[in-house]
Amino acid sequence: MNKIRGKSRPVLRLLISVSVVVIVASGISVAVYGGYLAKRIEKRFAGRRWNIPSTVYSDTTLLYPGQAVNRPFLYEKLRRLGYNEVSRSPLQKGQMHRQAGFIDIFLHDFTSPFFEQTGFAVRVRFRHDHITTIARIENDQAVPILELEPEELMRFYGPNRERRQLISIDRVPRYLIHAVLAAEDSGFYHHHGVDFAGILRALITNLRKGTISQGGSTLTQQLAKNYFLTPERTYRRKLRELLIALVLEYKYDKNEILEIYLNEIYWGQRGSVSINGVGEASLFYFGKPVERLSIGEAATLAGLIKAPNTYSPYVNKSRCLKRRNEVLAAMRQNDWLTDAQLNAALPRPVKPAGYTADHRRAPYFMDYLTRQMADLYPPDVLSSLGLSIFTTLDTQVQMAAEQALARGLARLEAARPALKRKKPGEKLQGAVIVIQPKTGYILAMVGGRNYGISQFNRATQARRQPGSAFKPLVYVTALDQFTPADHLSNTPRTYSVDGKAWRPKNYDAHAPGEVTLRQALAKSYNLASVNLGIKVGLQSIVDTARAFGLSTTVKPLPSLSLGTFEVIPLELARAYCVFAANGMLPFPLAIKEVMDDSNQMLDQHHASVKRLISPAKAYIMNDLLRSVTTEGTAAAMKSMGVNWPAAGKTGTTNNARDAWFIGYTPDILALVWVGFDGGGSIHSTGSRAALPIWADLMKAIPQYISGEWFTMPSGVVRQTICTDSGQIAVKNACPRIREEIFLETNVPLKPCPIHRKRFPFKHFLNKIKKLFRHD
Missing domain, CATH: 3.40.710.10 (DD-peptidase/beta-lactamase superfamily)
Incomplete structure (x- = not known):
């Protein structure tokens, strides 16, 4: 027996020695790996933590007394901007209330390239289709010009296709923080990154089931998994997650960890784009910033973290409601809600804001803008630095152009069924371009009938005979x-x-x-x-x-x-701008300003013009082209409801392959083209195919129609002439006269040679007739 004991002691000592070596080596390895992780985490957090896609915005919208408005378009715009309609005033931010003769709006806060606007409540009064007054509701102070914030049009996503709006922890209401902790980690402020009791419970459950179904993860571990690791379920990954969580807690305070978590976590899906971070989730689900969430809405968002697409109110409202109530109960259990707050929140339904699938609006314009942006910034900058790109696009004009083209092409096909084509790629096509002639700002661009079927931009890429x-x-x-x-x-x-x-x-x-x-x-x-x-x-x-x-x-x-x-349609539209801009040729602009994620100006694009012809020559051309709309090929314009002065020109090519109308006023110019991509005949003219689309568009955007005409500049002379000879009319002699305009350097100087010689005899006959006339 003693011999056995004597022999076992060296073995025991060996085992102890090996164990000590293993433990020491493991400790050293863990320390080394922990140091490596600390450097990696510090480096990652010190740089840009997330790739934020750049956002493209429309132009702002101005409202002012005396302005003509399309009220249905205005109400639709307010809805797109996230204003929720309520049944009565007073309003909260982001709400609107309509009555027969006015609309109340509590404006959002927003930052433009030139100023920051803090939202306030206004009342806009109407009479018929004109704004009569705009005033602050609080004190009835008149507002001479009201500026509505721009609309989001598109984001430049990277390969991950994530929407994320960063927020600081200071902006997050305490009840939203408590809701998240109640749902995910109620002991967050009491542990050091790892809940060992929770891990033990999860381990036992997993061993019983034979699969890794529970993780026992703290909020810090979730951040470690989402930010640094892949989503695979292995014990090896779990160990790395645990170590990263410990390092995070060692190097960063709780609030900083919580802020990163709230900006990182996945909150659901909008089409092919993921919703990340509580700032974006608040806008996506409830159409409001986090500061304005109710307790019930905060609990709803917190409940989604566990399984966003399972509990989404857009997928299953009853399941979402049940999960929300569980979070509310957990908040009460942790004394983060009073009984009164709980009882007030529980009966309220879950009412998401509603959304459309994430897609580009004004897609042909966006393609045109994307090519311009590619000349200014590389793709990785656009998809990661969170730039704000403000454009010239007017969404109301864009919608009117899209609708006018769709209706116009449908009318043509209905009137002549032979124009209908079964194959999508062979259908009758069209393009519309709307420009401010004096600035070159592109207000709208429609490059085809259906972007989903054809991305070919006929406004900028097609070459057609004019x-x-x-x-x-x-x-x-x-x-x-x-x-x-x-x-x-x-x-x-x-x-x-x-x-x-x-x-x-x-x-x-x-x-x-x-x-x-x-x-x-x-x-x-x-x-x-x-x-x-x-x-x-x-x-x-x-x-x-x-x-x-x-x-x-x-x-x-x-x-x-x-x-x-x-010609390229955009170039032809630009050429006509010379007439409407009093002789100046503008450069077409789609981008106005670019700001970085700190709202600092990076680029500003001003209107660029150069003089091509004199104002006098431009005025004469405007007058000549007005004759097209009053007595020429576009005279049908009046019967289409265009009751203001306009100039323009129709165009039809051989065999009616192309139909054009380019028309304008002093404030706005629009080009319409209709044809087949393959060049087949449309069996119609510019006045019948393109002009009605132009008229339909113009009537939908009354805010751009002042009804005024060009002021006659110096260098233009009016003269009454004989239409038979083109020379100065002889009084009481020339039977057909009209007032005509001329360049002062090219005015007729001679009296009418046709009727001048006959004047004395004719004058004598007229006197004789008067003597014998019986009234």
Whole structure:
């Protein structure tokens, strides 16, 4: 027996020695690994903790007394901005209340590139479709201009596609913190990152079930898992989670850990995009910032953490309600709620704000803007630095443009069923561009009928023949040599083009053989326009086209005046802006300002214009193009409900492959194109296919229609002329006269040669007739 004991002592000593070595080695390993983790955590937290996608916003919306408004569009805009409609005042922030003659709005707080606005309550009064007054509700103080915050249009997501709005712990209400702790870790402020009793309970449960179904994780461990580790369920990962939690608690205080947790945690799904952080979750589920959450709403959010897509109020309200009540009960159990607060919260239903799937609005405009942003910032910056990009887009104009195009194309197909195509890629298409001519701000852009089917942007990428829509560039070139009263030949003639005979013709086969320049443009006579182009000089017209910003190849051929080459619609719209902007060519702008995540200005894009023609020449062109809408090819505009002065030009190409209308007022310009991508005939003209869409759009945006016309500048002279000769009318002699405008350098100086010689005899006859007239 003693021999056995003697032999066992060396073995025991060996085992103890090995155990000590293992324990020491393990301790050293843990210490080394802990040091490694500490450096890794410190480095991660010292830098940018999250990749925040940059956000694209629309322009702000201005409201002011006297402004015409489309009230249904305004109410819809307020709903998109997150204003909840309530049945009565007084209001809380983010609420609105409508009555027959007014609307009360309690504005949100928001930061623009130039000022920060603290929300206040206002009453906007209407009479018919005009704003009469705007005043603060608290003191009835008049508000001369009310600015509504911009709408979010898109975010530049990285590969993780996460929406996250960072908040500081100071902004989080105490009852929301208590709700989260009641749901996830009621002992958070009492442990050091790990709840060993909880881990032991979970371990026993897992051993019984034979799977890892419980983790016993503290809030700190959840942060370690979500922020540093993969979601795999293994004991090895669990050990790493435990060590990271201990290091986190050692290096950071509780509130900092809680703040990082609240900004990191996953809170659900919006389409293909995940909702992360309590700031984003509050907006997604309840349409309000965390400061304005009720106790019940806070408990609802806290209850979602366990399984966001299981307890989501958008998925199952009854399950969500049950989970919320469990959290409320846990809050009461921890003395974080009084009985009165609990009893007040329990009966209330769960009422989520509602949402649409996360998708880009104004998608063709967004594609255009994305290409511009790519020239300014690399993709990783846009997807990680949380920039705020403010654009020129007016969402009301964009919606009106999309709706007008959809209705217009549907009308055309209904009127002519042969235009309908079964294959989505072959359907009748269209494009709409709306620009502020004096600034170049792009207010709306529709590049096609359905972005989901075709992402090809016909507004910026298509090359189509402009047809007669090009004629204004011919006529503006001619104003150096011709006047609106000059007569042009409108008779058929054969031209040689590349060795082949070319014989153009008028759309109207019964057009007169001679017309004035004004009539030729108003009625869009092809023969007169070709004749004018040759007299002016084809190369001069080519030079004008290039100066006006058309980048496509334009050759000095006789057919040039009829727009037989290709143009990009946005460039053609820009060219027309020269007339509407009193002779200035603007640069099309989609981006106004870019701010960083600290609201510091990074980029600011101002309107950029250059003078191309004199204000006098622009005024004459505006007057000529107004004749198109009053007595020419777009005269049907009035019957479509356009009862304000406007200028514009229709365009139709050979075989009716393209239909155009570009129309404008002093404040706004819109281009409409209709056609098939494949070039098939639409069997219609610009006045029948494109003009109704333009009129429909304009009527929907009354805030841009002042009803005013251009002021006549210096350098323009009015003169009464004889329409038969184009010269100064002889009083009581010329039978057909009209008031015409001229450049002061090109005014008719001679009296009418046709009727001047006959004046004395005619005057004598008129006197004789008066003597014998019996009244």
